[in-house]
Amino acid sequence: MLEKIIEFIAPDECIICQKEGACMCNECAIAVLKYKKPACLFCNELNLDGRVCKRCRAKNHIYKSTIAYRYGGASKELINLMKYQGRRSVARYLAKGLPQADLDDKTMITFVPSDGATRRKRGFDQAELIAKHYAKTQQIKCANLLARSSHERQVGKSRKSRIENVKGNFVALKTITGKRIILIDDVVTTGATVSECASVLKSAGAKRIEVLAVAKK
Ligand SMILES: [Zn+2]
Ligand SMILES: [Zn+2]
Numbered sequence: 354m355l356e357k358i359i360e361f362i363a364p365d366e367c368i369i370c371q372k373e374g375a376c377m378c379n380e381c382a383i384a385v386l387k388y389k390k391p392a393c394l395f396c397n398e399l400n401l402d403g404r405v406c407k408r409c410r411a412k413n414h415i416y417k418s419t420i421a422y423r424y425g426g427a428s429k430e431l432i433n434l435m436k437y438q439g440r441r442s443v444a445r446y447l448a449k450g451l452p453q454a455d456l457d458d459k460t461m462i463t464f465v466p467s468d469g470a471t472r473r474k475r476g477f478d479q480a481e482l483i484a485k486h487y488a489k490t491q492q493i494k495c496a497n498l499l500a501r502s503s504h505e506r507q508v509g510k511s512r513k514s515r516i517e518n519v520k521g522n523f524v525a526l527k528t529i530t531g532k533r534i535i536l537i538d539d540v541v542t543t544g545a546t547v548s549e550c551a552s553v554l555k556s557a558g559a560k561r562i563e564v565l566a567v568a569k570k
Contacts, residue, residue, distance in 0.1 A: 365442050368430055376431060376443050385427040386450075389569060394418040394544045414551040415536075415544075416561045421450050424540055424568035432539055432568065435479055444479060447539070447567045448486035454535055454565065461529065462488040463498040465538040465550055468522075483567065484537040498534070498557070499523050499550055523550050525557035533561045541569045 366373050369381035377386070391403035394415060398406050404417045422428040435443035454460070464484035472478050481495070488495035502524045534554050538547055541564065551562040 365440075368434065369427065376434065376440065376446050377427070381427075382450075387423040387426070387428070389420040389423050391419070394420075394541065394547075394564060394569075413544075413548040414555040414559075414562055415548060416563055418541070418547075418564035418566065419452055419454075420541065420564075420566050420569045421447075421452065422568045424570045428568045436475065436539070439475060439477075441477060441482060444482035445486045448483045448490065451483075451487050451537075451565055451567070454491060454563075456491055456493060457533075459531060459560075460493070460533045460535060461496045461498065462491065462493060462535045462537065463496045463554075465536065465546060466499055466501055466523075468501050469503075480538050483539060487537060487565075498526055498529060499553060500526055521549065521553065522546075523553045525553050528558050529554065530558035531560050532558070534559045534563070536562055536564050538564065538566045539568070541566045 364373050365376045367378040367381050368376055369385060370378060372378045390399055391401060392399045393404070393406040393409055394417075395409035395413070396406060400406070402417060403419050405413070405415050410416075424432075431443055431447065434440045435447070454462075462484055464478070464480040466472075467475070467478045467480065485495045500523065502521055536547060536550055536554070541547060544564075547564050547566075551564075554562050
């Protein structure tokens with residue numbers, strides 16, 4: 354609601370040509386946004402459907418990835434506008450640019466949660482916001498499946514459990530036996546974070562994990 358009021362007072366304008374309406378107009382989007390070709394998320398070997406190649410599959414639990422844009426230039430500007438200037442409406446725009454997922458009743462949409470400090474500073478979690486907008490367009494609910502594991506609550510634990518805890522940055526919030534998970538993030542860099550999330554989701558019972566992200570470096 355508040356977001357709507359703010360947008361009414363200060364409508365979005367295209368970051369390239371300043372036309373009022375959205376944070377990027379269709380003409381500029383076609384001209385400046387660079388689409389990412391399907392490839393293995395980890396070794397970048399091009400393929401037809403974004404599947405993780407056999408070699409990389411041996412090392413992690415992600416089945417495939419779909420990345421909308423190449424990170425840099427205009428896509429980077431949009432992401433920065435959302436992240437560092439708090440423009441939530443950009444999340445909706447970026448979610449609209451994500452490709453349709455073929456959904457069935459075993460599919461769940463979730464996101465890579467930001468850490469608490471970043472979230473507090475920003476006032477929102479950008480990946481969650483994108484995932485929520487995206488889920489809405491796909492007419493399903495976005496599920497809260499992951500949380501950052503707290504490294505502060507270490508005091509008083511045995512050394513062994515402390516080490517186990519530090520090993521992972523994420524914990525699963527529910528069991529998801531047999532589910533196909535679409536894991537959403539804004540920017541993927543090396544794939545280490547989504548890979549870590551995927552291991553946690555796998556241990557929570559997920560059958561297949563697919564990454565859907567706005568951009569990749
Ligand atoms: Zn424009
Ligand atoms: Zn690979």
